[in-house]
Amino acid sequence: MSNALRVLALPLLLGLAACDQSGSSAPVAGGVAGKASEQTRAANADVAARYSLDIEAELKNVRRGLIASPSGQVRDSEGNLVWDFEGFSFLQGQAPDTVNPSLWRQAVLNNQAGLFKVTEGIWQLRGFDLANLTLVQGKSGLIVIDPLTARETAEYAIAFARKHLGNQSVSAVIFTHSHVDHFGGALGVLSAEEARARQVPVIAPSGFMEEATSENLMMGVAMARRATYMYGKLLPRSPEGAVDTGLGKAVGFGHMGVLPPTRLVSQPSEEVEVDGVRFVFHSVPGSEAPAEMTFALPDLKAFGGAELLSQTMHNLYTLRGAKVRDSLKWSDYIEATRAQIGDAEVLFNQHHWPIWGGQSIDEFLVAQRDVYRYMHDQTVRLMNEGYTAPEIAEMLKLPESLERHLHVHGYYGTLKHNVRGIYQFYLGWFDANPANLDPLPPVEAAKGYVALAGGPDKLLSAAREAYARGDYRWSAELSKQLVYADPGNRDAREIQAQAFEQMGYVAESAPWRNFYLTGAQELRQGRPKEGVTPVMMLDLLAHTETELFLDVMATKLRAEDAKDLGLRIALNFSDSGERYLLWLENSVLHHRRLAEGEEVATDAGLTLTKGFFLQMVSGQAGAKDLLTSSEVSLQGSTLDLAKFFGLLGKPDGTFPIVTREF
Template identity: 40%
Template sequence: MPSQFTIDFQNAQRKTLPLDDQRDFEEAKRGFIAAPPYKQIMAEAGNVAWDMESYEFLLQGKDFDSIHPSLQRQAILNMAYGLYEVVPDKIYQVRGFDLANISFIKGDTGWIVFDPLTTKETAKAALEFINEKLGTRPVVAVVYSHSHADHFGGVRGVVDEADVRSGKAQILAPVGFMEHAVAENVYAGNAMTRRMFFQYGVLLPRSPFGHVDQSIGKNTAAGNVGLIEPTRYIEDDFEELTIDGVRMEFQNTPGTEAPAEMNTYFPDMKAFWAAENITGTIHNIYTLRGALVRNPLAWSKHINTALYRYGQLADVMFASHSWPRWGNDRIQEVMRTQRDVYAHLNNEVLHQANKGVTINEIHTSYKLPKSLQDQWAAHSYHGSEEHNSRAVINRYLGYWDANPATLIPLSPRDSAPLYVEMMGGAEKIMAKGKELHDQGKYLEAMEILNKLVYAEPGNQAAKDLLADVYEQIGYQKESPSVRNSFLAAAYELRSGVPGGASPKSGPDVIRGMSTGLWLDFLGISLDSKKAEGMKFTINLVTPDNGENYVIEMSNSTLTNIKGHLAKNPDLTVTLNRSDLEQVMGGRSTFDELLASGKANFDGDRKFFDDVRSTLSVFPPDFELIPGTKPSESSAPSAKKDPFEVDGPADTSGG
C-alpha cells in the first residue's frame, strides 16, 4: 500500500496542480456519437487483443493514493471509447480502440483513413463500427503519419492489399517511412523488446497498484501487426494533394517524434492534423525502451512552422493521440505551450551544461518555469523531466560527465561488493535501508540497496526491500513510463524474470526489411570470439529483385556491400529474395531451400557453415536486475535458426 509519505506527497500535488482547468475533459467528450456494446476486441489467434474494461476501476470517482493525481487525471481522460465527430459530416475519430486514434476523413466516395492503429483486429473493428453508425463507405486511401507501429500496423484491417496494388486505394507516407518503420528497431530489437517490459509495464496488473495508463492512450493492442508499402511518398517540405475531393497540405517534420513524420492541414475545413508532434503531453526525447535521442530544438521549430503556417487559420486541431482542441485561441495556446516546452528543455539544459552541470546532475536541477507547469499540455506524461533532461546532454555532449573517475568505471557487479564491504556488510545495509524506507527517503534507500542486490544477487530479503522502495517511487511518478519501470522492476525483484516467448514478426515486416539490413543484423549476431582467424568472401545473389551483395569475414567482423560481386569468391549463394524472406522469418531454413532446389551454393559450403557457427541467438529473457533470472530459462530461444532475424521491437507510442 502507499506509505504515509506517498499519501502526503500525493495530497501536496493535489493542492498545486491546476485541477480547476477542466477544458480537456470538455474537449475529450465533445462530438461523441456512440460507443460499441463490447469492451474487448479479440485477436484472430484467440487472445484478447484489446480490453478497455480492465481499466474501469478508474471510473469509480475516487482518488487513488497509489497513483500520482496528475497521472490519474490523464488516465481518466484516456478512457474515451467510441466514435467521435471532429468536423461535422467531414472528420471523425474512433478513440479507445488502441494506443492511438484512428481518424476517418469523408471524401466524395469513401473514407481516407489516417493512422490505422497497431493491429488488424482493432482497426477492422473501428472501420466496422463507423460504417455501422454512419453508413458503409469504401476506404479509398490510407495515410501513415509516421513510422511507429501504432500508426501503420493495423492497415490490413481497413484495406485489402489487392485494392492497393490495383489502384483502387492508395497509401501515403512521409519520405523515409519504410526505412525507418523497420530499421529503427532491428539492430537492438531484442534488447528493446526486453526493456519494454519495464517502460510499458507489459505484465503489470491493471489496477491502482499497477498499470493505469500509457499517457497517450491506455495500452498497446496485442494482435496481428501488418505493413503494406506506401504507393506514394510525400517528399517536399510542403506538398498539396487532392484525394477523393479532399484538399490536403502535408508538412514533413523529420527528426521530431519519429525520424519520418508529417502533419496535414485541410484548408477547406480549417482543420490541422498534428500527427504525434502535438499531443497535449510532453513526449520522449529519449525513449526508455531504447531509441536514438531526438532533437527537441528541431521538434520545437517544426511546431513553430506549423503554428505560423496553419495554427493561425485552424478552427480545430486533432492528432493521432489524445483528443482535439477547438477554437483558434485554444489551438494556438496548446501549440505555443508545446513549442515552448521543447525549446525550453533544449535551451535551459544546454544553458546549465555550459555552466558545468553534468548529465548526472541535470535531472536534479532542471525544472520547467511556473508558467509552463500551470499548462496541462506541458506535463511530462510520456516523457519525464528527469530522463528527457539527461537525454539533451547526451545528445550534445555524450554520456560522460568529464570526471575521469567515471570514464572507465567498474561495472556495477564489480564495484558493488567493494561498497558493501566498506559499508559494513549486508546486515548494516539492510538496517539502514529499512530506516531510510521508513523515513520516506526512497531515493537514498535505493542508492544503497541497489549496491547490495548487485553484490548479493541471491539475497531475497534485500531484493524484497528494494522492491518495496521501488513501489513507493513508482506510485509518486507522473510519467507512466517511469512509474511502470519502477513497478515492473519491483515485480521482477520479487518474482523473477517472467518466462515465455516474445511475439514474432509477421511476414509484412520481414518483407519490408532490406537484405542489407538483415545482413547487418547477422553482423551484430556474430560472436567475434568464435570468428577469430576466419577469412573468406561470399557472394549473395537474389535474382528475382536483381540484388547482389559481397559478404566478407575478416578481423572477426562480418561486413557487406550492395551492388558488387567479388571476382573470386569462396562461395556464391543464389536464391530468390522471396525465398530468403522465408529464412528471415523463421518459416524455412537454407538446408530446406537447398533440398528443394530453391537455393544454390556454388563453391565450398564450409564457409556458409562457418558463418552459421559464429551466430548467436539472443535470449529474450536476459536479466535487467541481478538475481532475477531463473537458473533454467523457460524461453524457447535455443531452437531458433540463427539466420532468423529477431523481430523489430514494437515502436508503438514512440
C-alpha cells in the same frame, strides 16, 4: 539432426526468434504488490492539493462528438488477446493511494474510447490502440489517417466506423510518420491486393519506408525488452499495476504490416488533393519522428498535428531507447504551426483528444512550443555553467506559467529524463570527470560498495532504514548494490522491490510508473520466459531492405570465436535475383551485393527465396524446413556453412535489467 546442420536456421542467424528457455533468476517467494506507504499517501495528497485536477470540464472536451463506444475484446486469428476495451474499467472515481492523482486524471481521460465526430467531415477512433485512427470524408470514400499499430485493432476500428458512417470503401491512406503505432495496422483497413487493384493513393513523408523498417531492427531485441518495461506489458491492469501509458491506454500487440507509399511528401509545404479533399502537408522531420508531417485541411477549417503535438510533454529521449530528438527543432516546428494553422477551428492530433476554438488552439501551441524551448535553453545554460546531467535534472523546474498547463506535464516524457537527453544530444555520455572515464563495471563496483559498507547485513539495514523514512531513491540505490553483488539475496531484492513500488505509486509519468512496477515484479517473480516474437511483424519485414538484415546479422558475430577465420559465403535469393557475398575479415562480418553475372570464389553458399528467408527470420520455419524445403539449396561445404552460421549469436530478448545475472 547434427549440430552442424542445426546452426543453419536463420532465426538463430539473426537472433530475432523467440526463445523457450528464460535463463531468468529464481523468483522471490512471497512477494506481492504492496500498499501505499504513509509517505507515498502524503506525496500524492500534496499533488492533489497543488494542482487543479478537476476532470469534468476536460471530460466534456474528450467526449465531445461521441457517436458510439465499443465494448468487448479484440483477438487475433490464434485467439490471443490484442485489445480489451474493459481492461481499465477500474478507472473511476478519485485516485487511489497507489496512483499519482495527476496521472490518474490523464488515465481516465485516455480511457474514453469510441468513434468521435471532430468536425464536419472528420472523425476519430480513439481508444482502439495506442494512437488514434482519423477518418476524413472524401469524394468517393473514407480517407484513413494512421491506421493504428496492429492489423487486428485497425480491422476492428474500421468495421466499427462503417457501422455508423456507412459501408464506405477506403479511398486513400495517409501515414503521418514512421512509428509503428501509426502505420502497423494498414493491412487491417486495406489489403495490399485491393490497394493495387484500385490504385488507392498511399501518402507518407519523405523517407518513410526507410525509417519505418529500420528504426527498431538494429536494436530490436534490446528495444523490445525495454519496451515491456516502458509500456507495462506484463503488469496487471489495476490500481497497483498498469493504469496508462501517458500517450494512450496501451499498445495493441498484434500482427503489424505496412502499405508502401505511392506518393511521398518531400517539400517543406506541399498541397495535395486527396479524393477531392484539399490537404496542405507540412514536413517536420527530426521532431518526434525522423520522417513526419502535419497537415492543414483549409476547407474544413481543421489542422492535423500528427505527433508533433500531444496532451502531454513528449519524449526527447524515450526510455525504450532510441536516438535523441532535437528539442530546439521541435519548438521551432510548433512556432511554424501557429502560422500554418490559419483560421482552423479545431486542432486534432494522432494521440489524445482535439482542441477547439482559435484562442484555445493558440494557447495550447504556445505552451507546447515553450516547454521544449525552455527545456533546451535552460539545460544548455546550465551545461555551459559546468553542471552535469543528473545535477541539471535535479535543479530544473518548469516555471509556474507553464506548469499550470496540465497538457505539458510529464505523463509520457518527463522534464528529468528529457534534460538528460538534451545533455546527451550535445555532450554525450561523459561528464568530463576523469573518475568516470573508465569506471568499474556494475557488479565489480557493487561488491566493493558492499565490502565498504561492512558487509551485506549492514548495507541491507541501511536500505531498510532509508525505506522506513521514505527515502525510496536512496533505498533503491543501496539495495541495487547488494542485488548486483548477490542476486540471490532475497531480502535485498524485496526491499528494492518495495522501494520501486512506492516510487511507481507517486510517479506522474506512466512510463516511469511502469518501469518501477515492472522492476519490482521481476525482482519478485524472475525474468520473462519469452523474448521477441517477430512473426507478428512478418508483413512489415517483407518491405525491409536485404542489406539492413545483413547489417543486423553482422552485429550477431561472436568476434572472439571468429579470430583468424576468413570464410566466404554466397547468399542468393532465387526469386528476387539478389546475390550477396558474405565474408569474415579481422573478426568483422562484411557483405556486398554482387553485380549481375559477377562470379566470386566462396567456401559455401545458400540459395533460397526471399519469402522463405522471412519465414526463417520470423521463426515460422526452422532447421528441418531449411533442409527439406524445395525453396532452399546448399552449395559447397556444409561444414563451412555450419561453422559460419555457428559464429552468430542468438539473443533471446530476456536479458537481465534489475540484476546482472546473465
